Amino acid sequence: MSTPRTKIGVIGCGNISGIYLQADKTFEAIETVACSDLLMDRAREKAAEHSIPRACTVQELLADPEIEIVVNLTIPKAHAEVAMAAVEAGKSVYNEKPLTLTREEGHRLLQAAQARGVRVGCAPDTFLGGGLQTCRKLIDDGWIGEPVGATAFMVCPGHESWHPSPDFYYQLGGGPMFDMGPYYLTALISLMGPLKRIAGIARITYPERTITSQPLYGTVIHVNTPTHVAGTMEFASGAIGTIVTSFDVHASELPRIEIYGSQGALSVPDPNGFGGPVRVRRAGAKEWSEVPLTHGYSVNSRGIGVA
Structure with a gap:
């Protein structure tokens, strides 16, 4: 039955x-x-x-x-x-x-x-996807030794160029840390454990932004929440992490998330997705190696947290 x-x-x-x-x-x-x-x-x-x-x-x-x-x-x-x-x-x-x-x-x-x-x-429930669960397994299995540090970067030019109604992204409850930061913080805590303390600084870089998407093209947004946030984290394990989230960056080649261990480094896929490439560079290796995903739900599986 x-x-x-x-x-x-x-x-x-x-x-x-x-x-x-x-x-x-x-x-x-x-x-x-x-x-x-x-x-x-x-x-x-x-x-x-x-x-x-x-x-x-x-x-x-x-x-x-x-x-x-x-x-x-x-x-x-x-x-x-x-x-x-x-x-x-x-x-x-x-x-x-x-x-x-x-x-x-x-x-x-x-x-x-x-x-x-x-x-x-x-939300987010993306940490339950194949990409981050594979990273979790690699850390648990000792592929990079003891995690000692991490970096996370979510930097982009904002949403007013594509979203049909982007104003709320720039009001209380919006901004890069509230909008996208949860994906990155959830991934970091899932992989590195709980936080002990944090410190940060934030600013509103541009008080006004103009919508260039339809149907509100030309509408001016009055920004009421920080759009560039930088933070430092100390995990309960003693490891230290850095995070930057921004709607003020036009282009970047920074990695999404990297975890640094005593025996190597781990390149974590985009935490806003469920799959993505997982790469490892172990101590002594000259190149990064991609690791096949060990878990399922590697495509867009939003709702897995509800289920």
Whole structure:
């Protein structure tokens, strides 16, 4: 007898929703039965596109007794409010990152979930993919010895040249550290262990940015969150890491992530993906060697964290 699939409802039908709305075609444990958005036309469009049985209001979705998990894909500043509403409705919730905008909101959400007996999860889930899981195995198996340091760089020119509605990337809850930093920090902590202390500096480099994508071409964005962030981390193991995230860099040849060990170095694939090349250069070697992936889910598998 097959195990019943867990019913999920998706709130927020924006740019990222497509991959989540088709997750139940990859993972047999879940079934998407409803989607919702403040713009009902957008919810109906996504429901039709991905064969979701029902497009409905947020209130209707939260009141549906068959939905056990809410996937919260709203904009960052709405994450806490929507997640709390889901918890109060007796449903587990999986947020896109960030979990909330402040630690206080996060603590309140977790406390409410514990009181209600439901669970809270959060993206990114890319560390469960084949690329980063292979890196985890190589470190565990001693390929580079004891990890002593790491670097991570996520630098790009920002999103106003391609995203159809990029303003929120430059408001509270946006910026490179909140938008892309979670992929890199999650990868680092997964590979290097917990952090002991951190320090950093950040700035708003350009107070205004002009959208060059459609349909808002020419619109000026007033920036209200740092767009260049540099940080230093000390891991509980004693290893030291450096991270830079920026929307102010037009071009770069910096690696995504590298882990440095006592017996070699590990080149980690893009943590915003699930696969990618994994390369190792062990002590004494003259060149980097690519290592075949040892784990599955190497293509876009967003939703694995929900499943």
